[in-house]
Amino acid sequence: MSVDESALWPLRASTSGAGRRHPWRAPGLLLPLAFVLFLVAAMFAPEWFTALAPDAIDTDAILQPPGPGHWFGTDELGRDLFCRVIYGTSESLTIGVGAMAIACLGGISLGTAASLAPSIVRKLLVRLIDILLAFPELLLALLVIAVLGRGPINTLFAVGLSHIAGYARLVRSQVLLVKLSGYVEHAVTLGEHRWTIIIRHIVPNTIRPLMILATIGVGTSVLAASALSFLGLGVVPPEAEWGALLADGRNFIEIAPWLSLLPATVVAISVISITLLGRRLQVLLARGDVP
Amino acid sequence: MRASTHNLAHKLVRWAFPHLGVILAVLWGAATVTFVAVKLIPGDPVSILSGGENVVDQAERAVLIQQYGLDQPLGVQYGRYLGHALAGNFGKSYQYRQPVISVIAEAAVPTLQLASAAILLALCLAVANALATAGGRRGLRTVLSGFELALLSTPVYWISIVLLTLFSFRLHWFPVTGNDGFASLALPAIALSLPLAALLSQVLRDGLEEALSQPFALTVRTRGVSEIALRVRHGLRHAALAVSTLTGTLLAGILGGSILTETVFGRSGIGQITLQAIKTRDMPLVLGLVMMSALVFVVINLVVDALYLIIDPRLRRAKA
Numbered sequence: 001m002s003v004d005e006s007a008l009w010p011l012r013a014s015t016s017g018a019g020r021r022h023p024w025r026a027p028g029l030l031l032p033l034a035f036v037l038f039l040v041a042a043m044f045a046p047e048w049f050t051a052l053a054p055d056a057i058d059t060d061a062i063l064q065p066p067g068p069g070h071w072f073g074t075d076e077l078g079r080d081l082f083c084r085v086i087y088g089t090s091e092s093l094t095i096g097v098g099a100m101a102i103a104c105l106g107g108i109s110l111g112t113a114a115s116l117a118p119s120i121v122r123k124l125l126v127r128l129i130d131i132l133l134a135f136p137e138l139l140l141a142l143l144v145i146a147v148l149g150r151g152p153i154n155t156l157f158a159v160g161l162s163h164i165a166g167y168a169r170l171v172r173s174q175v176l177l178v179k180l181s182g183y184v185e186h187a188v189t190l191g192e193h194r195w196t197i198i199i200r201h202i203v204p205n206t207i208r209p210l211m212i213l214a215t216i217g218v219g220t221s222v223l224a225a226s227a228l229s230f231l232g233l234g235v236v237p238p239e240a241e242w243g244a245l246l247a248d249g250r251n252f253i254e255i256a257p258w259l260s261l262l263p264a265t266v267v268a269i270s271v272i273s274i275t276l277l278g279r280r281l282q283v284l285l286a287r288g289d290v291p
Numbered sequence: 292m293r294a295s296t297h298n299l300a301h302k303l304v305r306w307a308f309p310h311l312g313v314i315l316a317v318l319w320g321a322a323t324v325t326f327v328a329v330k331l332i333p334g335d336p337v338s339i340l341s342g343g344e345n346v347v348d349q350a351e352r353a354v355l356i357q358q359y360g361l362d363q364p365l366g367v368q369y370g371r372y373l374g375h376a377l378a379g380n381f382g383k384s385y386q387y388r389q390p391v392i393s394v395i396a397e398a399a400v401p402t403l404q405l406a407s408a409a410i411l412l413a414l415c416l417a418v419a420n421a422l423a424t425a426g427g428r429r430g431l432r433t434v435l436s437g438f439e440l441a442l443l444s445t446p447v448y449w450i451s452i453v454l455l456t457l458f459s460f461r462l463h464w465f466p467v468t469g470n471d472g473f474a475s476l477a478l479p480a481i482a483l484s485l486p487l488a489a490l491l492s493q494v495l496r497d498g499l500e501e502a503l504s505q506p507f508a509l510t511v512r513t514r515g516v517s518e519i520a521l522r523v524r525h526g527l528r529h530a531a532l533a534v535s536t537l538t539g540t541l542l543a544g545i546l547g548g549s550i551l552t553e554t555v556f557g558r559s560g561i562g563q564i565t566l567q568a569i570k571t572r573d574m575p576l577v578l579g580l581v582m583m584s585a586l587v588f589v590v591i592n593l594v595v596d597a598l599y600l601i602i603d604p605r606l607r608r609a610k611a
Contacts, residue, residue: 127316127317127320128320130313130317130320131316131317131320131321131324131585132324133588134317134320134321134543134584134585134588134589135321135324135581135584135585135588136543136544136546136547136584137544137547138546138547138550138551139546139547139565139580139581139584142550142565142566142569143325143328143569143577143581144328145569146328146329146332146569146572146577147328147331147332147333149333219444223444223446226446227446227447227448227551230448230551230554231550231551231554231566232570233566233569233570246448250452250555253452253455253456253460254460257452257456257460260452261449261452261453261456264446264448264449264452265449267446267449268444268445268446268449271444271445271446272440272441272444272445274444275440275443275444276440276444279440
C-alpha cells in the first residue's frame with residue numbers, strides 16, 4: 001500500500017540477464033511492456049477484445065465457471081466477467097494515473113516548499129509531512145472517503161491525497177541535494193530571480209529522478225484504489241471497476257471463487273507489469289544504455 | 292560489563308528526552324488533522340447515535356446532543372477533546388456505547404496476534420532467504436528475487452483470497468473465518484507476511500552483501516571461520532540496521548494490511564472496527580483509532596532509533 005520504497009534500491013544490473021542479450025530486448029522488459037500496452041488498448045478500445053456489452057444480463061448463464069464461452073465465467077446476473085474486466089480497465093487505470101498525478105503534484109509542491117520556504121514555514125511543513133507520514137496510507141484514504149463520500153472521482157482524490165506525504169519526503173531530500181549543485185550556485189551568482197531559479201533549475205532537476213517512481217506509483221495507486229473499492233468504500237457496483245468487481249465477487253467466494261480471484265489476478269498482473277517496467281527502465285537508464 | 296550496560300541506559304534516557312517534544316507534536320498534529328476531518332464529515336451525528344434510521348423526537352435528540360457535548364462551539368469541543376485525550380479519555384463510541392479506549396483495547400488483541408505473527412514469520416523468511424542468496428548462486432537468487440518482486444506488487448487481498456480458496460474451501464485444512472486459536476491465525480498471518488518478507492529480504496540481502504564485501508569479512512574468512520558462521524555472526528549484525536528501520540515502518544503500517552486481511556478472513560480486530568467506525572461515522576472511535584495508530588507509529592520509531600544504539604556500538608561512542 002505504501003509508496004514503493006524498495007524502488008529506491010535499484011535492482012542489480014546482474015539480475016537483468018544482460019550478459020548476452022541486448023538489454024532492451026530482455027523478456028523482463030518486453031513482457032511487462034506488452035501487458036501494459038494491452039491495458040492501454042483495453043482502456044481506449046474495449047470493444048476490440050470482446051463482442052459483449054459489460055452490463056448485458058444473460059439469465060441462462062448465471063454463475064458459470066470459466067470456460068470457452070465465457071473466459072472468466074459469469075457473475076450472479078449472468079454478465080460476462082472477462083467483458084466486465086476489460087471495460088473496467090479504463091476506470092481503474094484512470095484512477096491510477098489521476099491519483100499518481102495528484103500525489104506527484106502535491107508532493108512536488110509540498111516537498112519543494114518544505115525545503116526552500118522561509119525558515120518558520122519550512123519547519124512547519126516538515127512537521128506536517130512527519131504528521132501525515134504517521135498515518136497509514138489506507139487510513140488516510142479512508143478518512144478522505146469519509147469526508148468526500150464514495151465514487152470514482154473521490155477514490156481518485158483519496159488515493160492521491162494519501163500518497164502526497166511519501167512523495168513530499170522524497171522530493172524534499174532531492175531538492176536539498178539539487179540546491180547544493182553547481183548550476184544552482186551559478187544561477188544565484190548570475191543574480192537570477194529566486195522563483196526563476198526554483199522553477200527553471202531546481203524543480204526540473206528534482207522531477208527527473210521522480211519519473212520512474214511515478215510510473216511505479218501508477219501501479220501503487222491502482223492497488224490502493226482497488227483496495228478501497230474492495231472494502232466497499234471506493235467505486236461501488238454495478239460499475240465495472242476492478243476493485244468493485246472483486247468486492248461483488250467476494251459475496252460468492254464459496255460457490256464461485258473465480259468471481260473474486262480473476263479480477264484480483266488482473267490487478268496483480270497489471271501492478272506487477274507496471275512495477276517491473278518502471279524498475280527495468282530505472283536500471284537501464286541508470287546505466288546510460290540508449291535503445 | 293555492568294558499567295557498559297549502565298552507560299547504555301544512561302545514553303538512552305538522555306537521548307529519549309528531547310524526542311518527547313517531537314512525539315507530542317506529531318500526536319497533536321494527528322489529533323488536529325483528524326478532528327478537522329471528522330467535523331467535515333457530512334451527516335447528522337444524532338442519527339448515528341440513535342442507530343441510523345430511527346426517528347428520534349426533539350427531547351431525546353436534545354439529550355443526546357447535550358450528553359455528547361455536540362451543542363458546544365467547535366473551539367470548545369476541540370479543547371475538551373484534546374484535554375480528555377491527554378488524560379487518555381477519548382469519549383464513548385457512538386456505535387458501541389462503550390468508552391473508545393475499551394473498544395480499541397478489546398479489538399487490539401486479535402490484531403496484535405496477527406501483526407506479531409506476520410512480522411515474525413516475515414523476518415524468519417527474510418533472514419533465511421537473504422542468508423541463502425546473498426552473493427553467488429545465481430539460479431536460486433534470480434528465482435527468489437523475481438518472486439520477491441511479484442509479491443511486492445501483489446495485492447494483499449489476492450494472496451488472502453488464493454489462500455482462503457485453496458486451503459479452506461478446497462482442502463479444508465483451516466477454518467474459513469473466525470478468531471479462535473492457532474489454526475485460524477495461520478492463513479491471515481501468512482497472507483500478511485509474504486509482501487513484508489519480500490521487502491525485508493531485498494533490504495537484508497543488500498545489507499548482507501555490503502557487509503560481506505567489507506575488509507572485516509576478509510579478515511574473518513582468513514581466520515578460517517566458516518561461511519555460514521561469518522554470515523550469521525558478523526554479516527547479519529551489519530545488515531540489521533537498515534532492516535530494523537524498515538521493520539518499524541512496516542509494523543506501524545501494518546494496520547492498513549490488517550484492514551484487508553481481516554476483511555477477507557472475517558476476523559475481528561482493529562482493522563474491522565476502523566472500517567466500521569468510518570462507515571458508520573462513529574467520530575469518537577475514528578479519533579481514538581487515529582490517535583492510537585499515530586502513537587504506535589511514533590513509539591515504534593523511537594524504539595527503532597534506540598535499537599540502533601544497541602545494535603551498533605559505534606553510534607554510542609560517536610554520540611558521547
